[in-house]
Amino acid sequence: MIDLRSDTVTKPTPAMRTAMANAEVGDDVYGEDPTVKRLEERVAALLGKETALFVPSGTMANQVALAAQTRHGDEVIIGVGAHCWRYESGALAALAGCQTQVVGTDGMFTAADVRAAYKPEDPYASPTRVVAVENTHNAMGGIVWDRARLAEVTSAAHALGMTTHLDGARVWNAAVACGASERELADGFDSVSVCLSKGLGAPAGSVIAGPRDFIKKCHRLRKMYGGGMRQSGILAAGGLHAVEHHRARIAEDHANAKVLADGLAGARGVRVLPPQTNIVMIDLERGTTAEVIERAKAQDVRIGAMGAMRIRAVVHLDVDRAAVQRAAQVIAEIAATL
Helix, strand or coil: CCCCCCCCCCCCCCHHHHHHHHCCCCCCCCCCCHHHHHHHHHHHHHCCCCCEEEEHHHHHHHHHHCCCCCCCCCCEEEECCCCCHCCCCCHHHHHCEEEEEEEEEEEEEHHHHHHHHCCCCCCCCCCEEEEEEECEECCCCCCCCCCCHHHHHCCCCCCCCCEEEECCCCHHHHHHCCCCCCHHHHHCCCCEECCCCCCCCCCCCEEEECHHHHHHHHHHHHHHHHCCCCCCHHHHHHHHHHHHHHHCCCHHHHHHHHHHHHHHHCCCCEEEEECCCCCEEEEECCCCCCHHHHHHCCCEEEEEECCCCEEEECCCCCHHHHHHHHHHHHHHHHHCCC
């Protein structure tokens, strides 16, 4: 089975399983798990932040980070299709009591958009507290923010007295794509969330990074949201192995995503958006995604839907070049018959 539904479907590598089996552990709720501590210190250093907190999932990472910077009734500025709004079960409203204001048109936005959207303290308005940026942007096809625009957005937010949050679930991919370090991409952000189970291939877990007093608030919220784990060093060891050994190989995923896209270029019945990272968006001219997904599955190719006429294929460490070439052939043959 060639599984391109997401880069979350990866299995731990043998070396990662060994690291997890041999992990030194303790009770992390008591702050006594040494492997969790090493992971948090390593990720904080990579992102240039004071400290960090290991949490079970990317959704919890975003929601805890945003809740720690807001009060009920506040507003968060986001881009179109932001993960914290589209894929996190309404948690920002249900748990943090915040509303969102969507700006921009393609998942990204400008400093001018931020200034136009900002609302100060006012009895009749929801005050704007945080600007949240997603890099890479999942729903828009794994696209990468321009660094100059990113700096302008964070500067504008800070000038207005707001804080900034980076949803960096796939910041590892963004760093490879634009030739910058994760630290450089996290610069200007008060908080950062990164995912270990997407492009890096760990079985679970995300990390929130930021100033020490902010992480202290996040720690309490993690417990409140049910994210306090005990001997979680077993999971942290997988994440630590991924951080140390899987970041450099992400370039292979980007190259294979381009091979997949090139294999579909000119195919009848589809239009492919050129990938910037490891996500390939495929628009159908006829038929439906449901039909294509079922027919592809029957030929041992699994892909995901991003609407009635758009397919998403995500390349990862469990998919090699031969697999993406085969997937392109299968998708092209199905599309041609719709």
